[in-house]
Amino acid sequence: MPSLYYSDAVCSKPLFEQVKEKIIDQIRKGVWQANAMLPNELALADMYSVSQGTVRRALQALVQEGILVRHQGRGTFVASFRRNVSNVKTRINWFESDDVTLKVGQSKIVSFEKIAPLGKVLQRVGTQQGERVFHIRRETSWAPNGEVVCFDDIYLPERFYPGLTLEKLTSSDYPIIYAFYQEVYGVTVTHMQDVARAVLLNPEQAQKAGVQTPFPGIMIQRTSHNSYGEIVELRFLLNVTENQSMILSR
Template structure:
């Protein structure tokens, strides 16, 4: 008899299935950012598995920064506090080595609902009739306008955000609190560009001056691409820093 070339079905270990179940409940808002989960015993009873399986799932989620633990207290859903935002998602530092205590101030220039370009539609994996919210703002580092940001969000995930007149400096915390969307992973692509007329006016630089452009795609806990961000920075007194562990 000829052997079959069909791949055999694969099955995930039980703790990974529990890990996914817990993640889904976080996405659905059953357990909110900053909220404590039930105990290992309670989760084991709720999900019909052993405490050992639950503990393994919680360990994996903690290593992936979906959860965090407080010794002697319990396990909590991670949240985007300003301090965590600064070190995990904001990588621009002043050349003198100073590290700000919080995210640099951001001034909103405009927010609007638009039809995306083909490039943005492809990056955000949108359908043909999907609209995006465009946020245009400038960040100030040491009181100087240093970073111009264009942020694109799928409108279907951020209903009516374009109508908000004032947005906080920390958008990832805002996404989490207002829309139950947790930015879990982000990929930055960096290249040198020349300033445009808009850059010139907003960043107070010469036309054609070199800038550092960081293109970011950000994903939520369930793997959806929920943000595309272009940051164009005047790096005369700044540098981009990444620490590898």
């Protein structure tokens, strides 16, 4: 009796996981958008016919995953990259300056173009027939006019960012590019995977980073996903670890 088997399998999923999925589903459908306040725990418990404890566990998990954010005494909200920026920055950036007084890198866009996706790597973003991709190059340093500590190559599939221009990207003062994606295009990153390898800087990069070749760096290939699991950004980050390092704890 396979139907019973499947039914058992569904029922054995913990209740809070089921509630979690229902909440994510509401966010996907746009019922609750970025910055929207969720109903309180009791209302949610009532809505899904579960205990308040189960709702609390689901909310806790969603907060840990960065999909929701809690504001003490005010409630639980759909995460916004703008409101939650200090939290988001540490969640996104692995690298920290060796100079503890330098907390935030300064990024500048050095090129912007719309291209036809080419190569194995660009196939990763799952572009559709004839679709183009925006290619943004950024350079980041810990201080204005300082040595470059990170070279970014960002690829954005056009269907998620229709009509994107350099002016749009730079006209507003978004604290972080993910806030721009979210607020202007409704694209919320809920999951990232980074794959890191060591590479050698090329002569131009070494010159901008203020180091002598051969000089090594850590290249991160990052895929950022929305809650549907679609890749909404592909990025290559080349980090120079002369004056910064990558901190990992557990």
